[in-house]
Amino acid sequence: MAFYDDLVFPESISVARLGGSLRRLTELGVTQAGFEQRAIVWEDTLRQWEAGLVPRLASEWEQVCGLFEVVDARAHGFRLLDPSDYRVLAGQGVLSAVNAEGELVGVPGGGYGMPALQAVKRYSYGARSYYRRLPKLVSGTVVGTRNGVPLVVGASPGQVAVDVNTGRITFVADDTRAVVAVTVGATTQVQLAVALVGAVIGDRVYLAGLGGAGALLVNGLSHEITNIVGPTYTLDVDTAGTTITPSGTGALYPQADDVLAFTAHFHVAVRFDTDELSWSSAAGGDEIIVEPGSTPLRELRLELAA
Structure with missing residues (x-):
């Protein structure tokens, strides 16, 4: 069909x-x-x-x-x-991170260190809420904000692309650096060419383009930072017993403390x-x-x- x-x-x-x-x-x-x-x-x-x-x-x-x-x-x-x-009013529209299977991850209205976010409408009664995914937005009506600042469509860091046929808003990374070394283990150490601007412990780093048999455990996912030493990040992902070759990038996208909202017709x-x-x-x-x-x-x- x-x-x-x-x-x-x-x-x-x-x-x-x-x-x-x-x-x-x-x-x-x-x-x-x-x-x-x-x-x-x-x-x-x-x-x-x-x-x-x-x-x-x-x-x-x-x-x-x-x-x-x-x-x-x-x-x-x-x-x-x-x-x-057919409308998403102020206070109703939130952006939620989605994984490769299209499932909502993290807290609706906050980032999860991933580039793609789904437009979601919040229905509330009392203190409880239900979140409805909106895959069909109306062109020209979408206005997104990050921490109260309007989102800008473009290709520069922090700017976005809007797909009204999927309801997805995809961010350009706030900062991206090349991966130069990887140490596998119960937690994974990833060394970047240069430290990510603004990254702190508790943030999530998005990895892409790494090689080796264990790359499926890290690519296309965000991972919580548990320690930082210079440009080396310890990530909460178990890669023990696998092989990951250094290539690709580590990037910062909207984090859990970002407030991501929108209004639109759908x-x-x-x-x-x-x-x-x-x-x-x-x-x-x-x-x-x-x-x-x-x-x-x-x-x-x-x-x-x-």
């Missing part, structure tokens, strides 16, 4: 009449003593909608029919603006949940009025791997 990022469900239809629901999946069991046992199967909500339930002009309904044809009904996905929830990734569109039509003066049947849409859970 393909996903068409350039296609958005007609907003004149969705804004006029779009009913929806939130869905979770929880398995319930009852013991012989009458106590309930509950298991969360889906940790993230899936949404579904019913669109086009009020009479529309034929010219508007033609847009829905055109979209239905080009996405081959249920076969391919597209974007939807949900008028009930779309939802959806597909038609039917292979059939139905309607009736009647003359309405100079226009044909179409009375659509049910047009169900279902949210798609997208792979977020880096």
